Amino acid sequence: MTDAAIVARDVSKLYRRHLGRHQFRTLKSALLTGSLISDLAPAETFTALDGVSFDVPRGSTFGVIGENGSGKSTLLKLVAGIARPSAGTLAVDGRVSALIELGAGFHPEISGRENVVINGIMLGLTRREVEARFDEIVAFAELEDFIDAPVKTYSSGMYMRLGFAVAIHVEPDVLLVDEVLAVGDEAFTRKCLDKISEFHRRGKTIVFVTHTLGLVAKMCDDVLWLRRGKIADRGDPQRVVDAYLTYVAGGEDARLLAQQASTQAALPEAGPDDEPRAGGYRPGRWGSREVEISGVRLLDDRNQERRVFAPGEALTLSLAVRAERPVEDFVFGLGLFAADGTHLYGTNTDIEAFQPRRLEGTGEVRLLIEDLRLVEGTYFVDVAAHRKDGTPYDYHRGLTTFRVKSRVKDVGVYRPRHRWAFEGNITMDAPAERPELDLGEEPSA
Amino acid sequence: MIGLLQVLYRYRALISSLVSRELKARYRGSVLGFLWSFINPLLLLLTYTLVFTIILRVPQTERMSPYYLFFFSGLLPWTWFASSLLESSSVLIAGGNLIKKVLFPAEVLPTVTVLANLANFLLGLPILLGFLAWEGRLSVSLLLLPLPIIVQLVFTLGCALFLSALTVHFRDLGNILAHVLQLWFFATPILYDVEILQGTVRQLMRLNPMGHVIISYQQMLLFGYFDHWRGLAGSLVAGIVALGIGAFVFDRLRDTLSEGV
Numbered sequence: 226m227t228d229a230a231i232v233a234r235d236v237s238k239l240y241r242r243h244l245g246r247h248q249f250r251t252l253k254s255a256l257l258t259g260s261l262i263s264d265l266a267p268a269e270t271f272t273a274l275d276g277v278s279f280d281v282p283r284g285s286t287f288g289v290i291g292e293n294g295s296g297k298s299t300l301l302k303l304v305a306g307i308a309r310p311s312a313g314t315l316a317v318d319g320r321v322s323a324l325i326e327l328g329a330g331f332h333p334e335i336s337g338r339e340n341v342v343i344n345g346i347m348l349g350l351t352r353r354e355v356e357a358r359f360d361e362i363v364a365f366a367e368l369e370d371f372i373d374a375p376v377k378t379y380s381s382g383m384y385m386r387l388g389f390a391v392a393i394h395v396e397p398d399v400l401l402v403d404e405v406l407a408v409g410d411e412a413f414t415r416k417c418l419d420k421i422s423e424f425h426r427r428g429k430t431i432v433f434v435t436h437t438l439g440l441v442a443k444m445c446d447d448v449l450w451l452r453r454g455k456i457a458d459r460g461d462p463q464r465v466v467d468a469y470l471t472y473v474a475g476g477e478d479a480r481l482l483a484q485q486a487s488t489q490a491a492l493p494e495a496g497p498d499d500e501p502r503a504g505g506y507r508p509g510r511w512g513s514r515e516v517e518i519s520g521v522r523l524l525d526d527r528n529q530e531r532r533v534f535a536p537g538e539a540l541t542l543s544l545a546v547r548a549e550r551p552v553e554d555f556v557f558g559l560g561l562f563a564a565d566g567t568h569l570y571g572t573n574t575d576i577e578a579f580q581p582r583r584l585e586g587t588g589e590v591r592l593l594i595e596d597l598r599l600v601e602g603t604y605f606v607d608v609a610a611h612r613k614d615g616t617p618y619d620y621h622r623g624l625t626t627f628r629v630k631s632r633v634k635d636v637g638v639y640r641p642r643h644r645w646a647f648e649g650n651i652t653m654d655a656p657a658e659r660p661e662l663d664l665g666e667e668p669s670a
Numbered sequence: 671m672i673g674l675l676q677v678l679y680r681y682r683a684l685i686s687s688l689v690s691r692e693l694k695a696r697y698r699g700s701v702l703g704f705l706w707s708f709i710n711p712l713l714l715l716l717t718y719t720l721v722f723t724i725i726l727r728v729p730q731t732e733r734m735s736p737y738y739l740f741f742f743s744g745l746l747p748w749t750w751f752a753s754s755l756l757e758s759s760s761v762l763i764a765g766g767n768l769i770k771k772v773l774f775p776a777e778v779l780p781t782v783t784v785l786a787n788l789a790n791f792l793l794g795l796p797i798l799l800g801f802l803a804w805e806g807r808l809s810v811s812l813l814l815l816p817l818p819i820i821v822q823l824v825f826t827l828g829c830a831l832f833l834s835a836l837t838v839h840f841r842d843l844g845n846i847l848a849h850v851l852q853l854w855f856f857a858t859p860i861l862y863d864v865e866i867l868q869g870t871v872r873q874l875m876r877l878n879p880m881g882h883v884i885i886s887y888q889q890m891l892l893f894g895y896f897d898h899w900r901g902l903a904g905s906l907v908a909g910i911v912a913l914g915i916g917a918f919v920f921d922r923l924r925d926t927l928s929e930g931v
Contacts, residue, residue: 235867240929241926241929253887307769307770307928308925308928309925324771326767329767329768330767330768330774332691332695334695334698335691335694335695335698339691339694342687342886343684343687343688343691346684346687347684347768347774351683352683454827649840658769
């Protein structure tokens with residue numbers, strides 16, 4: 226991989242285990258026993274990371290999830306350069322800014338203004354750069370009225386906001402975010418996320434460590450799941466997050482199933498086209514299969530199974546479902562993706578407030594889409610049966626595809642119902658053959 | 671050691687802002703504020719004058735008068751040295767958050783401590799010069815003052831690096847250090863003239879780098895001449911060796927610092 230912002234090869238990190246009294250070795254005992262050198266070499270170690278290898282492509286948003294103590298923060302520290310790997314190599318290309326401990330360098334006695342300058346310099350800016358960005362930083366932190374007060378008079382929210390504002394204005398090439406978005410009120414969190422999205426748009430690399438799994442699925446292109454210092458899984462955010470949820474919820478049994486599912490995911494059905502797909506969107510199937518989706522069919526308005534539709538046509542998605550044992554917590558969902566992995570639409574029965582009562586044996590779920598309104602292209606469908614909390618029973622990612630063919634070569638993905646009108650001194654010949662069906666127009670009077 | 675100097679040069683902007691922050695924060699919140707930088711040495715002078723001219727009588731030589739100027743010439747630089755070492759022994763532990771959470775060359779912290787104390791020394795110097803002027807003892811040899819200051823800076827920085835890194839792992843050092851410095855203070859000709867020492871003690875004194883530095887200050891400030899070139903050169907060599915050892919130990923322990931603090 227040539228264009229990687231972060232390259233990790235067999236990275237391990239050992240920590241010396243702190244064993245109470247043992248930790249406080251004295252110089253005297255070290256000198257008396259002559260063990261100065263061996264005392265400095267860790268005797269008992271704890272492996273925080275164990276042979277982790279991955280690449281993070283430039284410009285991608287990379288999520289790291291895992292339970293507490295799985296090595297996430299250690300990994301982030303290694304990437305930030307705060308700690309060095311005990312073994313293996315880790316190369317980061319470009320300036321790194323870590324939103325790990327916000328305002329770590331603030332001195333309580335001096336003013337916010339002076340702290341911003343010093344913190345900025347600490348994070349790698351020159352004094353001039355800090356001064357150029359000063360107003361922006363203060364405005365972002367919303368501390369215009371308090372910037373000359375000593376930092377010790379700040380509330381913890383103000384403190385964190387100022388810390389975040391400085392760190393985010395360092396203009397890094399690689400931004401590391403460690404669970405710091407619980408910084409302020411709703412509005413400020415929103416603002417932080419917007420700022421992170423803006424980074425993404427400008428092609429910066431972001432590494433994101435969080436327990437907010439919804440955020441991971443939403444913001445990341447690629448997710449790494451760490452379990453006890455090792456890589457448990459990596460890939461498409463939705464799939465990895467679901468596998469992780471399954472693991473956390475279901476323990477060992479479900480984990481095996483999820484692993485089985487992710488191996489199956491490595492052998493996707495061949496898509497009709499080999500168009501390149503961006504992000505981490507890769508076809509796959511996973512879940513505990515307590516509810517199984519045994520068949521997926523796409524039907525036209527005459528109940529015929531089809532794979533090619535016109536833009537204005539109706540499409541019915543039919544799922545054959547089966548549950549061996551009775552299930553009372555179940556949701557059926559649909560996701561629609563463009564060939565490049567863009568998420569076009571998603572809904573499920575829970576979002577639309579259907580209350581599940583009971584599912585046992587077999588059944589059929591139908592979703593009627595009256596009017597596709599898509600432009601020409603290949604589309605992928607995700608279908609899923611899962612718990613209300615998101616734990617998947619059976620998730621089919623991109624295993625169903627269909628194509629939209631159109632005589633009108635309009636572009637984009639969505640074709641709103643529309644009509645041209647010309648008034649005044651504009652002469653325009655109508656097309657010889659009006660693609661009525663294509664546009665899905667109502668027959669005009 | 672070259673690597674150390676490169677790092678310190680690269681982070682000079684950070685170091686200078688941290689030093690000025692240190693000076694500002696030190697007296698922030700007190701009524702007299704920055705005036706304390708001048709009041710502190712005055713009070714120090716007052717205390718020692720009380721003790722050593724009224725309560726205790728030190729055997730005096732002719733060179734030592736006026737006595738308060740004699741010991742103040744040595745006490746002021748010694749305070750820089752001793753405070754630097756005491757503070758740097760805890761500076762990494764106090765600044766643990768920075769080392770653990772921010773990408774930050776840790777050697778900056780002891781360096782800032784040494785430089786902030788140097789600034790305090792330089793702020794106290796006008797007071798000493800004021801008294802010298804009052805006694806009519808100002809002389810051209812004052813222009814040589816940068817020399818012992820540089821030698822002392824190198825030596826102090828070396829010791830500070832060494833101590834700051836080791837104390838992270840051996841917290842006992844902080845306790846021992848206060849006593850070592852106390853002994854070192856009396857082993858250095860600050861309160862007495864080096865000339866009154868004889869025999870083995872005099873020979874041992876030659877091994878004290880701070881002794882030569884203090885003698886240089888006394889000559890330049892009070893005696894109005896300077897001929898202690900060899901002694902000061904010896905201290906410079908000792909300073910460079912100390913800096914080399916300090917940089918080496920600091921570098922070896924660097925990776926363990928963030929775990930130790």
